[in-house]
Amino acid sequence: MTNKKTNWTVTILLMLASLLILFPLYLTITIALKTPQEMAGNLLALPKSWEFENFTRAIEMTNFFNAFGNSAFVTVFVVIFTVLTNSMVAYAVARNFHKRFYKFLFYYFVSAMFIPFPIIMLPIVKQTAAWGMDNLVGLIILYIVYNLSFNIFIYVGYIRSIPKELEEAAIVDGATTWGVFWKVIFPLLAPMNATVAILTCLGAWNDFMLPLVILSDRDFATLPLVQYIFQSQFSTNYNLAFASYLMALAPMVIVYIFAQKWVISGVMKGSIK
Template sequence: MVGRKTNWVLTFLLILGALLILFPLYLTITIAFKTPQEMAHSLLALPQNWTLNNFISAIEMTHFFRAFQNSAIITVSVVILTLLTNSLVAYAIARNLHKRFYKLLYYYFVSAMFVPFPIIMLPIVKQTSQWGMDNLVGLIFLYIVYGLAFNVFVYVAYIKSIPYELEEAAIIDGASTWGVFWKVIFPLLSPMNATVGILTCLWAWNDFMLPLIILSDRELATLPLVQYIFQSQFSTNYNLAFASYLMALTPMIVVYIFAQKWIISGVTKGAIK
């Protein structure tokens, strides 16, 4: 059996890419646990005394748990409602694309991806303020609506690949339109649900601009917004800043690690079908 040749160029690029990702993460972790004196002495060295004082101070200064709760409420609500509503819209469009109205509706939704956010930013601020939507509920609603364009695009493409005969068989067995979607189509959307769910989760958790222009009450601030508000306090103490960044980053790392298996499982099931 002839052995495979090692592609040294590809190997080097992969190692270089891994270092570019791991090195900033290494600095973030070590600086978060160091004292200012240790960081001034050596930036790359490991902390001499691993302490949680930076994290405790960062939690107090940023009201971390309150901001964490706000971000968690927004992210969980947006992910669940996005999967339920956007998939329904995409299903209705995908199965009726032969009709002129639904085809125009599809292009109307997709065209929203090409509208720059700064163009609609000021009207959104004015409308949300007038309608009393400058709160978490209004923010959740906007995330669901703004994600509709991309999500409909990917959902429709995937639903079109699902054989219509499966739905016909369910209808013959007595299933209603709602029953066909929830019992047949929605389980088959596992790969897309996983993809849309993770992208929506990362977007809602890490987004800074929309909470900045929508939320007027500091009590409702999300983690990215809180870190921005208190940035002046961190400007002379990078240890507190990096401790705060690490705490805000950790939940998304955990979510992504656990969600990977759902993506792989969904893609595998889709390939088997």
């Protein structure tokens, strides 16, 4: 048997990192279940009476289900079309990377990752308003376009590691380029598709800035946006605000718990050739 020594430095750092994550979550849960009177006491103490009614009131005051439906609609369509369109663009770039135009196109897409959103925010707002895209459909299109730069970066690296012999064999069997992509390449992209889908899902669901500047109708508001509106109107009602935060957080926590293994492994595979 081999004796494995505990690396106490790494263990302590991991414990501290876990504490930094769990402590705010503990505060969020306890505050959401307290009464306003209990907020004046010890903030770290457990609730004396579990006020689950805070969640019901938060749902009514924030029009939660309408915002939840908007967020779900945007997220589902963004994930589906991002995976489909971004993988096709990446395949075209990866298999023609030896050509100057496609190599330029790759670096052009990747360079977009270094442009801060505030720089292009005002032109985007003006253009979307002029084109009538200040709605959920316009928001979906913008998310698909904005995700392109990072997704191209990880897709291209992964696709270039796939042997071209697989495609050549399919072509010999009579497959077209379209058929090669859908029947050979796309199934092999399953780990990468899962990674892109998860990161896109988390990003679209939690994003606040783009809906804030794009959406003009309050009925189109997503969850982060209605929580911001609610907090600005009822800034002292922390119990209902935190109850609303928990309900918005829960779906993404569940998604990440079951899908976290795909995130790191997919990014690692896509960043190397």
